[in-house]
Amino acid sequence: MTTTAITPVTTATATATATARATPRVGPVPVLWLALLATPLAAGANAPVLILPDMARSLGVSAGAATWFVASYAWAMAVGTPLLAGLLRRRGLRAALHLAGALLLGGTLLVAASPWLPLALAGRAAQAAGGAGLAAVAMSLAGSARRMGVISAGFGVLGASGPLLGAQLSQALSWRLSLSVSVIAVLAVPMVSRYATAPAAAPATSALPRDGFDARGAALLTALATALVLLPHAPAAALGSAALAAVLLALHVRRRPGGFVPAALVRRPLFLGSALLALTLSASYFTLLFSVPRLLADRAGWDTATAATGQLVALLAGSALSWLLAAASARMSRAAVRAVLVGVGASAAAIAVFASWGPLLLVATLGGTFAATGANAVLSMHAASSAPDPQRPTAIGLFALCYQLGGAFGPAIATTLVLTA
Numbered sequence: 001m002t003t004t005a006i007t008p009v010t011t012a013t014a015t016a017t018a019t020a021r022a023t024p025r026v027g028p029v030p031v032l033w034l035a036l037l038a039t040p041l042a043a044g045a046n047a048p049v050l051i052l053p054d055m056a057r058s059l060g061v062s063a064g065a066a067t068w069f070v071a072s073y074a075w076a077m078a079v080g081t082p083l084l085a086g087l088l089r090r091r092g093l094r095a096a097l098h099l100a101g102a103l104l105l106g107g108t109l110l111v112a113a114s115p116w117l118p119l120a121l122a123g124r125a126a127q128a129a130g131g132a133g134l135a136a137v138a139m140s141l142a143g144s145a146r147r148m149g150v151i152s153a154g155f156g157v158l159g160a161s162g163p164l165l166g167a168q169l170s171q172a173l174s175w176r177l178s179l180s181v182s183v184i185a186v187l188a189v190p191m192v193s194r195y196a197t198a199p200a201a202a203p204a205t206s207a208l209p210r211d212g213f214d215a216r217g218a219a220l221l222t223a224l225a226t227a228l229v230l231l232p233h234a235p236a237a238a239l240g241s242a243a244l245a246a247v248l249l250a251l252h253v254r255r256r257p258g259g260f261v262p263a264a265l266v267r268r269p270l271f272l273g274s275a276l277l278a279l280t281l282s283a284s285y286f287t288l289l290f291s292v293p294r295l296l297a298d299r300a301g302w303d304t305a306t307a308a309t310g311q312l313v314a315l316l317a318g319s320a321l322s323w324l325l326a327a328a329s330a331r332m333s334r335a336a337v338r339a340v341l342v343g344v345g346a347s348a349a350a351i352a353v354f355a356s357w358g359p360l361l362l363v364a365t366l367g368g369t370f371a372a373t374g375a376n377a378v379l380s381m382h383a384a385s386s387a388p389d390p391q392r393p394t395a396i397g398l399f400a401l402c403y404q405l406g407g408a409f410g411p412a413i414a415t416t417l418v419l420t421a
Contacts, residue, residue, distance in 0.1 A: 085397025100133025149326020156319025286410020318369025
């Protein structure tokens with residue numbers, strides 16, 4: 001029998017090999033991994049659009065009750081983004097990735113197996129919160145408007161394809177599979193977690209309180225976001241609740257300026273301007289998304305299939321063009337970028353109001369998509385740059401919350417102005 005002598009050289013070599021395997025990679029995360037981490041959320045959000053009647057029949061509920069699959073997803077996206085971004089800020093990359101991935105997996109299992117609507121809705125909300133957390137991580141790691149443009153364009157492309165993808169999967173296999181497409185994002189979790197340049201947990205400084213997690217601030221922000229999401233569905237109650245939550249949150253921020261909602265961040269004009277403009281352009285985009293198919297039928301006489309195909313092409317084109325703006329934004333001033341976004345967004349809204357020619361209405365959809373997707377890519381970087389490094393995940397989370405609120409307001413505006421006219 002032969003034996004191998006253990007020398008200092010072989011020991012050092014083994015130690016170096018083990019260290020190399022255990023040490024995270026150094027360098028920026030490849031943007032395609034970030035896109036895979038973030039963008040399936042968009043496909044999952046829009047997957048139920050064309051299959052709500054099938055879902056309702058399967059669960060034995062009314063079509064109106066089935067629409068809560070959409071509402072619960074939107075609510076969990078809105079409140080989950082800042083909460084998971086707060087976890088990223090305080091506990092670091094791996095904690096946020098692992099919790100978000102667990103929520104996405106657990107929620108998908110509930111949606112796939114639950115025979116009862118309430119439990120399926122809970123799973124749907126967990127899916128959205130997990131996906132929103134993964135998207136917040138990806139946005140925090142983008143690092144540049146060009147890379148953020150890839151993620152944002154991916155959001156637009158998968159969001160545009162979501163209804164058709166959901167319908168095809170439902171017809172071929174099951175509507176439950178249609179609602180599970182966002183789970184593919186977990187494939188990117190192991191790769192993203194290996195990179196050493198990802199944000200670590202924030203140190204205890206004056207910017208972060210020493211007395212632990214700001215649970216009251218998180219609860220008040222959640223209450224405010226919940227009320228705003230419900231505003232189109234129950235205006236009177238939601239408006240009163242939102243006003244109360246906003247006042248209480250403002251008082252809390254004054255008492256605890258370094259808490260879950262940092263006072264220094266929300267007082268910065270660059271952050272506020274970026275977030276509010278993104279909310280406006282997002283609301284305009286979602287209004288067009290729901291209004292243009294009806295306008296194509298009423299004004300241009302297009303049938304449903306032709307309108308759906310035309311809108312899909314416009315959405316894909318607008319998403320692709322927004323990446324060009326993101327890539328060029330590094331050579332443009334902030335004022336110039338905002339002028340382009342506002343100009344295109346306003347022109348799209350004006351065209352939708354006055355145009356009666358079908359292709360021109362599709363141009364409005366393209367413009368609205370370009371403006372909103374471009375705003376998500378470029379203005380998110382502006383918002384993040386307004387914050388010190390430890391607070392950048394929080395800035396991204398609050399910015400994303402504002403953008404997603406546009407997704408709650410847009411359909412309600414479309415219903416009021418077009419769909420019930």
